[in-house]
Amino acid sequence: xxxxxxxxxxxxxxxxxxxxxxxxxxxxxxxxxxxxxxxxxxxxxxxxxxxxxxxxxxxxxxxxxxxxxxxxxxxxxxxxxxxxxxxxxxxxxx
Numbered sequence: 001x002x003x004x005x006x007x008x009x010x011x012x013x014x015x016x017x018x019x020x021x022x023x024x025x026x027x028x029x030x031x032x033x034x035x036x037x038x039x040x041x042x043x044x045x046x047x048x049x050x051x052x053x054x055x056x057x058x059x060x061x062x063x064x065x066x067x068x069x070x071x072x073x074x075x076x077x078x079x080x081x082x083x084x085x086x087x088x089x090x091x092x093x094x
Contacts, residue, residue: 003088006030006057007048008078009069010038013092017067018046032057054078058085068092 003026007014010033018028028046032054033039043050051057058066058081065088068078072093079091 002026003065004029004063005065005067006032006060006063006087007042007067007069008032008054008057008082009067009071009074009092010035010042011069014067014069015042015045017069017090017092018042018048021067022046029063030057030060055081058082058087064088065090 005021005026005028007018010031021028028048030049030051031039031042032051036052039050066082067090068075069092070078075091079089082089
């Protein structure tokens with residue numbers, strides 16, 4: 001089964017999870033980061049849509065799972081919003 005994944009946070013962990021998802025046969029369809037250069041780089045590697053606002057990623061009905069790889073203060077907000085929207089979530093924490 002192939003998942004359509006969104007990744008919030010495109011630093012080291014988010015970029016790594018995008019690579020693992022692709023290797024496992026899943027499709028990364030959107031990535032979000034306030035650092036638009038990081039989002040653009042991961043999006044280019046993944047063939048995904050780059051976003052600067054994670055809420056746009058959560059709103060997408062075509063995404064079934066979200067990887068939350070943000071800084072600590074945002075982990076809970078993004079994870080809860082993802083779960084409330086009916087998505088499966090992998091929340092990375094330090």
